Amino acid sequence: MMSRPYDVDVAVAGAGFAGLNTALAVSRAGRSVTVIEARDRVGGRTKPGHLAGSVVDLGGQWVGPDHRRLLALAARHRVALEPQFDAGAKLIDYQGQVRPYTGLIPALPVLALLEVDRVMKRIERMAAALAASAPWNAPDAAALDAVTVAGWLDAHVRTKGARMLMAVAVRAVFSAEPAEISMLFFLAYLRASGGLEPLVSVRGGAQQDRFRGGLHQLSERLADEVGRGRLRLSTPLLAVEQDMDGVTLRLGGGDSLRARRVVLALPPALLGRLAGQPAWPALRAGLNQRMAMGSVIKCHVAYATPFWRARGLAGEAVSDRGPFSPIFDGTPEGVSHGVLSGFLEGEAARRFTVAPPAIRRQAVVDTLVRLFGPPAASPIDYVENDWLAEEWSGGCYAGLMAPATMTGFGPVIRQPAGLVHFAGTETAIDATGYVEGALESGERAAAEVLDALRSTP
Amino acid sequence: MMSRPYDVDVAVAGAGFAGLNTALAVSRAGRSVTVIEARDRVGGRTKPGHLAGSVVDLGGQWVGPDHRRLLALAARHRVALEPQFDAGAKLIDYQGQVRPYTGLIPALPVLALLEVDRVMKRIERMAAALAASAPWNAPDAAALDAVTVAGWLDAHVRTKGARMLMAVAVRAVFSAEPAEISMLFFLAYLRASGGLEPLVSVRGGAQQDRFRGGLHQLSERLADEVGRGRLRLSTPLLAVEQDMDGVTLRLGGGDSLRARRVVLALPPALLGRLAGQPAWPALRAGLNQRMAMGSVIKCHVAYATPFWRARGLAGEAVSDRGPFSPIFDGTPEGVSHGVLSGFLEGEAARRFTVAPPAIRRQAVVDTLVRLFGPPAASPIDYVENDWLAEEWSGGCYAGLMAPATMTGFGPVIRQPAGLVHFAGTETAIDATGYVEGALESGERAAAEVLDALRSTP
Numbered sequence: 029m030m031s032r033p034y035d036v037d038v039a040v041a042g043a044g045f046a047g048l049n050t051a052l053a054v055s056r057a058g059r060s061v062t063v064i065e066a067r068d069r070v071g072g073r074t075k076p077g078h079l080a081g082s083v084v085d086l087g088g089q090w091v092g093p094d095h096r097r098l099l100a101l102a103a104r105h106r107v108a109l110e111p112q113f114d115a116g117a118k119l120i121d122y123q124g125q126v127r128p129y130t131g132l133i134p135a136l137p138v139l140a141l142l143e144v145d146r147v148m149k150r151i152e153r154m155a156a157a158l159a160a161s162a163p164w165n166a167p168d169a170a171a172l173d174a175v176t177v178a179g180w181l182d183a184h185v186r187t188k189g190a191r192m193l194m195a196v197a198v199r200a201v202f203s204a205e206p207a208e209i210s211m212l213f214f215l216a217y218l219r220a221s222g223g224l225e226p227l228v229s230v231r232g233g234a235q236q237d238r239f240r241g242g243l244h245q246l247s248e249r250l251a252d253e254v255g256r257g258r259l260r261l262s263t264p265l266l267a268v269e270q271d272m273d274g275v276t277l278r279l280g281g282g283d284s285l286r287a288r289r290v291v292l293a294l295p296p297a298l299l300g301r302l303a304g305q306p307a308w309p310a311l312r313a314g315l316n317q318r319m320a321m322g323s324v325i326k327c328h329v330a331y332a333t334p335f336w337r338a339r340g341l342a343g344e345a346v347s348d349r350g351p352f353s354p355i356f357d358g359t360p361e362g363v364s365h366g367v368l369s370g371f372l373e374g375e376a377a378r379r380f381t382v383a384p385p386a387i388r389r390q391a392v393v394d395t396l397v398r399l400f401g402p403p404a405a406s407p408i409d410y411v412e413n414d415w416l417a418e419e420w421s422g423g424c425y426a427g428l429m430a431p432a433t434m435t436g437f438g439p440v441i442r443q444p445a446g447l448v449h450f451a452g453t454e455t456a457i458d459a460t461g462y463v464e465g466a467l468e469s470g471e472r473a474a475a476e477v478l479d480a481l482r483s484t485p
Numbered sequence: 486m487m488s489r490p491y492d493v494d495v496a497v498a499g500a501g502f503a504g505l506n507t508a509l510a511v512s513r514a515g516r517s518v519t520v521i522e523a524r525d526r527v528g529g530r531t532k533p534g535h536l537a538g539s540v541v542d543l544g545g546q547w548v549g550p551d552h553r554r555l556l557a558l559a560a561r562h563r564v565a566l567e568p569q570f571d572a573g574a575k576l577i578d579y580q581g582q583v584r585p586y587t588g589l590i591p592a593l594p595v596l597a598l599l600e601v602d603r604v605m606k607r608i609e610r611m612a613a614a615l616a617a618s619a620p621w622n623a624p625d626a627a628a629l630d631a632v633t634v635a636g637w638l639d640a641h642v643r644t645k646g647a648r649m650l651m652a653v654a655v656r657a658v659f660s661a662e663p664a665e666i667s668m669l670f671f672l673a674y675l676r677a678s679g680g681l682e683p684l685v686s687v688r689g690g691a692q693q694d695r696f697r698g699g700l701h702q703l704s705e706r707l708a709d710e711v712g713r714g715r716l717r718l719s720t721p722l723l724a725v726e727q728d729m730d731g732v733t734l735r736l737g738g739g740d741s742l743r744a745r746r747v748v749l750a751l752p753p754a755l756l757g758r759l760a761g762q763p764a765w766p767a768l769r770a771g772l773n774q775r776m777a778m779g780s781v782i783k784c785h786v787a788y789a790t791p792f793w794r795a796r797g798l799a800g801e802a803v804s805d806r807g808p809f810s811p812i813f814d815g816t817p818e819g820v821s822h823g824v825l826s827g828f829l830e831g832e833a834a835r836r837f838t839v840a841p842p843a844i845r846r847q848a849v850v851d852t853l854v855r856l857f858g859p860p861a862a863s864p865i866d867y868v869e870n871d872w873l874a875e876e877w878s879g880g881c882y883a884g885l886m887a888p889a890t891m892t893g894f895g896p897v898i899r900q901p902a903g904l905v906h907f908a909g910t911e912t913a914i915d916a917t918g919y920v921e922g923a924l925e926s927g928e929r930a931a932a933e934v935l936d937a938l939r940s941t942p
Contacts (some may be wrong), residue, residue: 033581044678052619060782081624081655088714095770101927109618127684168536173634174633174635174636174639174662174663174664175636175664176629176631176632176633176636176888176889178632178888179631179632179633179888182631204889205631205889207627207630207631207632207888207889208887208888208889208893211904217921232631237748264760266723282739288529294731297757297774300754300757300758300760300774301716301758301760302758303723303758304876305722307874307876308876309839309871310835310838310839310871310873310874311839312833313873313876313879314777314778314780314835314880317757317776317777317778317879317880318773318777319774320774320775321771321774323893325772367801375893378767378768378771378893378894378920381767381768382766382767382768412766416767416768416770417764417767419761419764419765419770422770422774425772430665430775430887430888430890431633431635431636431663431664431887431888432633432661432665436662436835437835438778443846453632
């Protein structure tokens, strides 16, 4: 039987940073490429919103100094950095009391502070001992993958303050409860970004800078580089049919696309939706069943002025009762109004995704009033994005592994299935979970398919 | 805009026991119903296989004395029970030694035996304290849902022997490692079947009897009762589109089916594949991401005679190193050959799903030789079913909950999404995970849709 002719050398599914970066590398190597995307926009888990006359990021927004690919992309397109404002005191709301603090670690009883230091060092050591590309091979991998982070903290952390702070850190990094994720996955994720401290820090860490005009616009610039003619938006992928010679993608609306190789730049939870013919390998299908997305609703609240700055506050806060935590100063440079940006995460996101919008907004404002005082009661604008309700993300920030997933299924995460390759920040070795990881995964997936195409006629 | 006319009152997706029992109740109430099924057969996670001239169950096979719906179905169709053979000594392979034992608990050091007794009683008490219909409401639900069964056992069981035995029990009941499931889910599952002892027992328990000719045939009889004209096999469901007046199911091959109400009788992991329009409620989508299926390969090995019986052995065995464990005498009544039936479960299933068939068969036979001696080296026939590789099950026996799933998402498991209702053994309050639970869920889902149809014109 004659095969149907190829439409392109490489088809990429998903026009987030991973898929776009895959397509760019493929295209630059002289191979034809088409990117299909279910949404009517590029950018995946980044997207623009409008607040008090400015554009804000409703998804991914920060960049750290180690995110060299993302920084290079911004430099290439002359998109300027804006340092994350953090001058002044931060606030911690703990056991019913709001206290200011400076530095990385909040004001807690001294025993708790000592334990936080000890536990963080221990966690950093444990993370550093893992091989970034194969954390499942560690000698104690099975034991670490048999417990949740909550279970591990319960067994190894004694003071309430240290436990609370570790839970706050887990929620902030994963938008999940410590009970949701495997200790091994937690450590591997830290390993991929150089440890816990860089992940939770502003200066020198993953929250150091934002982009003037928003991170989301870099996906638009990347799409421009790929070439708009190579993108098909509003085109959901339904099924992936492979034969000896190529792959046919069945698309929404009855259309299809035939390629020599395919890169699926989607989180595993979305891969689980795709029918495969032949059926997906058992362990790949199993992994797709086991990487639920984080739970987060991101909210920006605008005020007439950044009133907290005048009171010596950085606009940064964490709370043990939330529901809105953590919070950062989200004021764009060059405006007169002020913005407080933050998150409903994990259990709070689940509780408020089913609440009426007015109740949700009130809960956010109420938290801000408790933390920043009465002026926080009078916002001039509000915008939010419930990533749990985004059909084509299924949650944010990233796919997470429950216990026994990394040891049982982790080794297949970057393993091609026939002529189909995988990208997406979940597959990244460097900075997994971040836009930087998405870009890295695109480079790797592109290298895989280019290599495969070179070795076939 | 005029709505498209209804094809049926109720459309059911999935022709396992849950979907068929839904359809039967709907049809008996005088409502029109169509069942669509992706496979070319009914029966879901039960199916027939052929071994040494007999028919064997490649999936679900046993029935316990409490499974009143399944027993009634068998009685209605005059399908006889065959007691599970268990006369004689059982074997335990532990720390390199194979020992015979009788009764429920294997021969272990006395301290381990005392601890097994204590731990089982404690677990039974904890399970009995839960509300079967809402285990997430228990006062300690959050704490129990924050740890894996492995983590709980590690904290509460000291002797190696007791830990091993609990792990063997978890694998046997869930076809999963103790690290994969939440302690709260484990207890709730036990609660739904009256405790751990009934689940792991032959006499008086969930393995007491089999069906002459196989359990799978009862799905055929149930399909006959529904009426073959109401079934559409080989018809995958792709998408579920709801409006104010009804539901349109988009089917493979471009066809569609319009109904007033729909019952999806599929495990959550398969629900996760279905596009919804409007998009599924966030917590429903989240649950679908979080109930991975168990991992199991079921194998039957036939010998010229049931040689173990002559040596006073029951043919029942468990092993701490496996990989083939547990094992039962699977000999059908009235044949001269003998059958040993068993499972590659959890981690062993993952390891052997990617092994060549000959290597897998050899590992099974090697385990049997270690346990039952040299005669086990010469099987006359062999048949297996890798449920991990079954695209339309995604694993077996059932969907499992990792930590934080039951408290975070459990309450939506039986919650209709608009005009769409949910069945399947995962949604059962009674005997969840078993065929009995599937039948119960069908009764409940049918009652829901019939009630809804009565209250709409």
